[in-house]
Amino acid sequence: xxxxxxxxxxxxxxxxxxxxxxxxxxxxxxxxxxxxxxxxxxxxxxxxxxxxxxxxxxxxxxxxxxxxxxxxxxxxxxxxxxxxxxxxxxxxxxxxxxxxxxxxxxxxxxxxxxxxxxxxxxxxxxxxxxxxxxxxxxxxxxxxxxxxxxxxxxxxxxxxxxxxxxxxxxxxxxxxxxxxxxxxxxxxxxxxxxxxxxxxxxxxxxxxxxxxxxxxxxxxxxxxxxxxxxxxxxxxxxxxxxxxxxxxxxxxxxxxxxxxxxxxxxxxxxxxx
Numbered sequence: 560x561x562x563x564x565x566x567x568x569x570x571x572x573x574x575x576x577x578x579x580x581x582x583x584x585x586x587x588x589x590x591x592x593x594x595x596x597x598x599x600x601x602x603x604x605x606x607x608x609x610x611x612x613x614x615x616x617x618x619x620x621x622x623x624x625x626x627x628x629x630x631x632x633x634x635x636x637x638x639x640x641x642x643x644x645x646x647x648x649x650x651x652x653x654x655x656x657x658x659x660x661x662x663x664x665x666x667x668x669x670x671x672x673x674x675x676x677x678x679x680x681x682x683x684x685x686x687x688x689x690x691x692x693x694x695x696x697x698x699x700x701x702x703x704x705x706x707x708x709x710x711x712x713x714x715x716x717x718x719x720x721x722x723x724x725x726x727x728x729x730x731x732x733x734x735x736x737x738x739x740x741x742x743x744x745x746x747x748x749x750x751x752x753x754x755x756x757x758x759x760x761x762x763x764x765x766x767x768x769x770x771x772x773x774x775x776x777x778x779x780x781x782x783x784x785x786x787x788x789x790x791x792x793x794x795x796x797x798x799x800x801x802x803x804x805x806x807x808x809x810x811x812x813x814x815x816x817x818x819x820x821x822x823x824x825x826x827x828x829x830x831x832x
Contacts, residue, residue, distance in 0.1 A: 563740055565593040568623020568733070570747040572605075572616040574774065577754045579612035586616060590751070599624060606727060611692040614727075618684045622733040633675050636725060640672035643718055650715070653708065657698035664693040668719070671726075680731050687723045694719045735781055742826060743780040746773055746793070749822045756815055765803060772796035773823075786830055793827045 569590040576583040585601055602624060605617035647665035654661040667690035674683035693699065694716045703709045735743060750773035757763045776792035778784070800820045804813050 562593045563744060564733070564735065565595060565598055565623040566590060567735065567740065567743060567747065568620050569593060569598065570744075570751055571622060571777075572620035573751060574747075574754065575616045575619050576612070577751075579615070581610070581612045581616065586620070587755070589620075595624075611688050614688045615685050618681060618688070618727075618731070621731045622681065624730075625732060633726065633729065636722060637672040637675040639718075640668050640675075640722060643715065643722075644669045644672070646711075647715065650708075650711065654699075654702060657696075657702050660693050660696045660698045661702075664690055664699070664719070667693060668722075671722075675726070680726075680729060684723075684726055684729075684731070687719070687726055691719050691723050733781060739780050742789070742830065743777055745822070745826050746776050746780065749819050749826075750774060750777070753819055765806070769796045769799040769803070769819075772799065790827060790830055793823055793830070797823045797827070 569586060573583055573586040573590050576586050589598055589601060598620060602617050602620045605613045605620070608614055608617075644665055647661060647668065651658060651661050651665065667686045671683045671686035671690060674680070674686060699712065699716075702712045750770055753766050753770055753773070757766055772792045772795045776789050776796070779788045779792065797820055800816055800823065804816050804820070
């Protein structure tokens with residue numbers, strides 16, 4: 560197995576964990592030293608979690624694992640989810656204080672079913688995981704105290720859990736080859752370095768624009784984006800980082816950010832050759 564793909568996937572999972580502010584040490588260790596057996600173990604642990612943030616990290620980690628061939632035609636599942644969307648829509652007007660949660664639940668189910676039909680399995684899994692979280696939120700649980708809604712809500716909750724259980728068994732595998740993979744790893748390294756050096760919400764806010772642009776560059780490298788799109792994101796990231804250098808009061812902080820700028824511009828130069 561190409562350990563670069565495993566490192567890429569561990570980096571995607573670590574990015575997700577850092578954004579969610581969940582415990583990231585195991586993923587950080589895996590990113591620093593990719594190991595297939597440990598990755599599979601950690602993936603399984605996170606995917607069983609009741610916490611959506613941990614399940615989402617597992618979904619990203621799975622993209623670097625070889626968990627077997629595609630096994631199911633999920634168009635039937637997407638059709639069932641479309642029907643459930645209609646039922647949730649009818650529940651909204653009866654949901655009182657839970658209206659927002661039920662509306663979000665419905666929208667997540669609708670988007671997940673469309674992602675299934677379009678073949679976007681990562682997005683489908685993540686959105687279904689989020690739908691599961693909304694379906695078990697306190698406002699929705701409170702609806703079950705109403706006799707006329709109790710059974711209906713319980714059935715919809717169980718259906719959401721069943722859909723996620725079925726879809727999470729559908730294996731994911733990203734294929735990123737050659738120069739794209741090498742550039743992706745270089746961009747990812749800078750982005751994660753920035754994210755891990757942040758101390759507190761104010762610093763997170765100040766570095767957020769640069770991190771977002773680097774993340775977008777990674778998404779382009781994972782998909783159909785060309786050199787023009789990747790280059791644009793890298794140039795914007797460099798500009799935002801230079802703004803941070805000027806705003807930073809500490810010399811050590813400026814040196815850290817300057818190092819990131821130099822790395823980004825080196826990647827950009829390689830892209831233009």
